[in-house]
Structures are given as C-alpha cells and as structure tokens.
Amino acid sequence: MIRRVLSAGLARVRVMRPAELEPLSVQEAVDRYVEMVRAKTSTGQFSPATAEVYCRDVATFADLAGGDRMLDDLDGADVDAVLLAFARRPDGRRRSPAAPGAARSPGSAGAPVGPVQSAASQARFRRSVSVFFRYAVPAGWVQLDPMRAVTVSARQRGGLRAERRALTVEQAGGLVGAAQRMVGEGPGRERRRDQRTELRDALVVLLLATVGPRVSELTRANVEDFFVNGGERYWRVFGKGGRTRDVPLPRPVVRVLEAYLEEGRVVLDRGVEPKALLLSWRGRRLARGDVQAVIDRVLGRVEPSRRRQVTPHGLRHTTATHLLAAATDMDAVRRVLGHADLSTLGRYRDDLPGELEAAMRAHPLLDDAGGADAVTGAG
Known part of the structure; x- marks a missing residue:
C-alpha cells in the first residue's frame, strides 16, 4: 500500500532527472524526504497513518546506515547490512516474557532483547527503503539505486514465515x-x-x-x-x-x-x-x-x-x-x-x-448411522 501511494504521488518527479548530483548525507536526504511526505500529507495526498509509518522507517534507516555518511556512497552491500541489522533489532512493541526489563542475558553480548522484527515488519521496512531510493534517484541525490544490488535473502533476514498470528x-x-x-x-x-x-x-x-x-x-x-x-x-x-x-x-x-x-x-x-x-x-x-x-x-x-x-x-x-x-x-x-x-x-x-x-469427523458423505455403507454400496 505504501509503495502504491508513494509511486502515484511521485510519478511527476521521475519524469525529469537532474543533470548534476547534489551531495547529501543520509540524514540530510532523510530530513528532506520526511518534509516532502509531511507536505503531501497536509494536502491529503497521503494518509496520516501512511506518513507516520513511512517517516519512522526512513528515520530508522538513517540510524542504521549512519546519518553522517554520504547517501551516494551507499551500495548494495551497505543496504544489505541495514536490512540485516533491522531484522535482528528487538521489536520495541513487545518485551521478552522470559526476562522482562533485563538488558541482556549473561554471555550473550550482541544478542537482541526480546522478540525480533516479524517477517511482515521486515518486508514493510524493505519497501519503505526501496521507495525512498526510487525518489532519491530522480531528485539527484544518488546516481544509481543501491536497492538493485541488494542480495540479502528472506532466510538471512530471519523472515521465512511469520508466526501464526491468530490466537487459538x-x-x-x-x-x-x-x-x-x-x-x-x-x-x-x-x-x-x-x-x-x-x-x-x-x-x-x-x-x-x-x-x-x-x-x-x-x-x-x-x-x-x-x-x-x-x-x-x-x-x-x-x-x-x-x-x-x-x-x-x-x-x-x-x-x-x-x-x-x-x-x-x-x-x-x-x-x-x-x-x-x-x-x-x-x-x-x-x-x-x-x-x-x-x-x-x-x-x-x-x-x-x-x-x-x-x-x-x-x-x-x-x-x-x-x-x-x-x-x-x-x-x-x-x-x-x-x-x-x-x-x-x-x-x-x-x-x-x-x-x-x-471437518473430517463431520464429513457430509459419512455418518454414524451407516453412511459409510451407503457410500461403499454395502448392505
């Protein structure tokens, strides 16, 4: 949904690509992009919920990639590292039931606290970063889209399949x-x-x-x-x-x-x-x-x-x-x-x-009163 909305909203921007590259740091590019998203939200082109999610994702991207780095210096390997770092990042919405409030368990330096990001959250974050770079190319912030060189797989991100979400x-x-x-x-x-x-x-x-x-x-x-x-x-x-x-x-x-x-x-x-x-x-x-x-x-x-x-x-x-x-x-x-x-x-x-x-116990072709015999033709 975010991709469709932003793609429609940025269609005009992609038509004209500037001749010169504008050197921006990751943080500067993200700040400009957030301003654009908020401006379009105020005019009704984006919903507040979409804008909130998108701004949060690109801010997280800047934090993980390094805000002081030049945006055009990032390549596919750098974005791979960001995606992996996000996948292993603790989910702030939930605490670990085994050790609520604990920082880290002994002997587990570098291990995430509590549940990590779900497969759905990882996919949403990846889409958000992808659309950000699709805007950055025609805006003249990067020469090439590094998302085209991303190689990290869903298996490496830990997002093979989300845990069954419905409660019994x-x-x-x-x-x-x-x-x-x-x-x-x-x-x-x-x-x-x-x-x-x-x-x-x-x-x-x-x-x-x-x-x-x-x-x-x-x-x-x-x-x-x-x-x-x-x-x-x-x-x-x-x-x-x-x-x-x-x-x-x-x-x-x-x-x-x-x-x-x-x-x-x-x-x-x-x-x-x-x-x-x-x-x-x-x-x-x-x-x-x-x-x-x-x-x-x-x-x-x-x-x-x-x-x-x-x-x-x-x-x-x-x-x-x-x-x-x-x-x-x-x-x-x-x-x-x-x-x-x-x-x-x-x-x-x-x-x-x-x-x-x-469902099989209540099969419509079988019943306890001899339905099986009727199906097989016995009797």
Missing part, C-alpha cells in the same frame, strides 16, 4: 476472559483514582479481539462514533480510503463500553482531547504505540497455559479466523473488517489446531 480458541478465550474480569475490579490503593486504566484496557482488548479494527481505526475513534439504532449499539468506524462502516457491537462489549463511558473515561478526562474515546491517564488520545502495552498488561492476567504474545494486528487476524471458522457469512466478515475486496480475507484466515480433524 483457548488463547483468545483467556485474553477476553481476563479483560472482562477487569471490569468488576474495585478501586485499588496502588494508584490514584485518576490513574486507573483497567476499564479502558479491557475495552481496548475486547474491541480488538471481537471487532478486529486496524489499530489506527481504534485510536482515531471518538465518543460520538458509538451510537444506538433500533436498540443496538453500533461503532461507526472510519477506515482506509475514506470509507466508513457501521459495525454492531456484541452485548458483552457494549456493557464494557458503557461502564468505561460512565466511570473509566470520566476520571481520565482532562479536557485536552474532548472527543477521543480512548484516553491516557494524562487525558490525551491514546497513541498507536500504547496499544501493544495495553495488550501486554491484560496478557499478564492470563494463566500461563493459555497465554501467547500477540500484536494488535494479530487480534485482527483472530477476529477474522474465528468468525470464518464459525461459518459466518464471508461478506459479513469482510464488512466487519472493512475490506473492499472479498479476496483479501484469504490473507487473514489462519489455520486452527484440530480444524481439519473436526
């Missing part, structure tokens, strides 16, 4: 159950009343696990986006491409939403973000980067046998997988998730343990 029934049930139990907790003594976020955290997890919104859709949600029609509570989700969808909320989620609006949000409201649904304890709109921390806090309440680390996008996969496994109409699932094309669901449908076995 037991794992999802443990997470949802932990979130629901947080609703009935009384005020504690460890924090001031205006710093307690249990109701908000429970709502975040339940919306992600049952409705499957994109994390940007969740953090952009306003109180006024939740309305009642015909006795049903709906969430008007403002999605990608300016599209909106009205999603009915399950009744257990509605109860948590109402409790949060009546009790939880009131104590967090400082009047800074009067419309935002999800607030930090400082009264500001919850940021995208805070959502993973919320999930991790709720996961800490799940019994170890049912606990598995998961990202916000992994919960989106969980929603799609379990709705489809329950034989929910595919078009209804598409509308819940906000996909424009039905074929996109194929990427969100993950395998579940025991699914094939259950």
Whole structure:
C-alpha cells in the first residue's frame, strides 16, 4: 500500500532527472524526504497513518546506515547490512516474557532483547527503503539505486514465515476472559483514582479481539462514533480510503463500553482531547504505540497455559479466523473488517489446531448411522 501511494504521488518527479548530483548525507536526504511526505500529507495526498509509518522507517534507516555518511556512497552491500541489522533489532512493541526489563542475558553480548522484527515488519521496512531510493534517484541525490544490488535473502533476514498470528480458541478465550474480569475490579490503593486504566484496557482488548479494527481505526475513534439504532449499539468506524462502516457491537462489549463511558473515561478526562474515546491517564488520545502495552498488561492476567504474545494486528487476524471458522457469512466478515475486496480475507484466515480433524469427523458423505455403507454400496 505504501509503495502504491508513494509511486502515484511521485510519478511527476521521475519524469525529469537532474543533470548534476547534489551531495547529501543520509540524514540530510532523510530530513528532506520526511518534509516532502509531511507536505503531501497536509494536502491529503497521503494518509496520516501512511506518513507516520513511512517517516519512522526512513528515520530508522538513517540510524542504521549512519546519518553522517554520504547517501551516494551507499551500495548494495551497505543496504544489505541495514536490512540485516533491522531484522535482528528487538521489536520495541513487545518485551521478552522470559526476562522482562533485563538488558541482556549473561554471555550473550550482541544478542537482541526480546522478540525480533516479524517477517511482515521486515518486508514493510524493505519497501519503505526501496521507495525512498526510487525518489532519491530522480531528485539527484544518488546516481544509481543501491536497492538493485541488494542480495540479502528472506532466510538471512530471519523472515521465512511469520508466526501464526491468530490466537487459538483457548488463547483468545483467556485474553477476553481476563479483560472482562477487569471490569468488576474495585478501586485499588496502588494508584490514584485518576490513574486507573483497567476499564479502558479491557475495552481496548475486547474491541480488538471481537471487532478486529486496524489499530489506527481504534485510536482515531471518538465518543460520538458509538451510537444506538433500533436498540443496538453500533461503532461507526472510519477506515482506509475514506470509507466508513457501521459495525454492531456484541452485548458483552457494549456493557464494557458503557461502564468505561460512565466511570473509566470520566476520571481520565482532562479536557485536552474532548472527543477521543480512548484516553491516557494524562487525558490525551491514546497513541498507536500504547496499544501493544495495553495488550501486554491484560496478557499478564492470563494463566500461563493459555497465554501467547500477540500484536494488535494479530487480534485482527483472530477476529477474522474465528468468525470464518464459525461459518459466518464471508461478506459479513469482510464488512466487519472493512475490506473492499472479498479476496483479501484469504490473507487473514489462519489455520486452527484440530480444524481439519473436526471437518473430517463431520464429513457430509459419512455418518454414524451407516453412511459409510451407503457410500461403499454395502448392505
């Protein structure tokens, strides 16, 4: 998506290539590029979410490549080294469950802390760097695109295959159950009343696990986006491409939403973000980067046998997988998730343990009342 958007936005730039090279350091080129992206965002050519991801990726590239180096000096081997360094970089969204807060284990100098970058994150980063250089060539910052000489493979990047993202029934049930139990907790003594976020955290997890919104859709949600029609509570989700969808909320989620609006949000409201649904304890709109921390806090309440680390996008996969496994109409699932094309669901449908076995036990050509004999012609 980033590649398509940026390619369209930069089409005019590629037509004219300057005759002379403008020597720029990596940091100078990245700073100019970020300015261009932000300018196009202000005119509506890029979405804020796309711009945020892209600016973060090129800033990371400058950090790993060395901001003081000349951009035109980078070759394929240098970019290979950056891609490998990014792949082994700890994922800041998640902590290692074995050693939370620990810097490094003894005897493991240079080893990454916690989970490293997922295959999807590596692919996104590579696309971002590729588009950056495709802009740099016609802009006159480099003579040749070093991405054409990149040789590092997915195997070397550690991105052969992403871990299955959807939670199993037991794992999802443990997470949802932990979130629901947080609703009935009384005020504690460890924090001031205006710093307690249990109701908000429970709502975040339940919306992600049952409705499957994109994390940007969740953090952009306003109180006024939740309305009642015909006795049903709906969430008007403002999605990608300016599209909106009205999603009915399950009744257990509605109860948590109402409790949060009546009790939880009131104590967090400082009047800074009067419309935002999800607030930090400082009264500001919850940021995208805070959502993973919320999930991790709720996961800490799940019994170890049912606990598995998961990202916000992994919960989106969980929603799609379990709705489809329950034989929910595919078009209804598409509308819940906000996909424009039905074929996109194929990427969100993950395998579940025991699914094939259950399907074969309920085979339509066989039954316990002699269906096998009917098939073989016996009797």
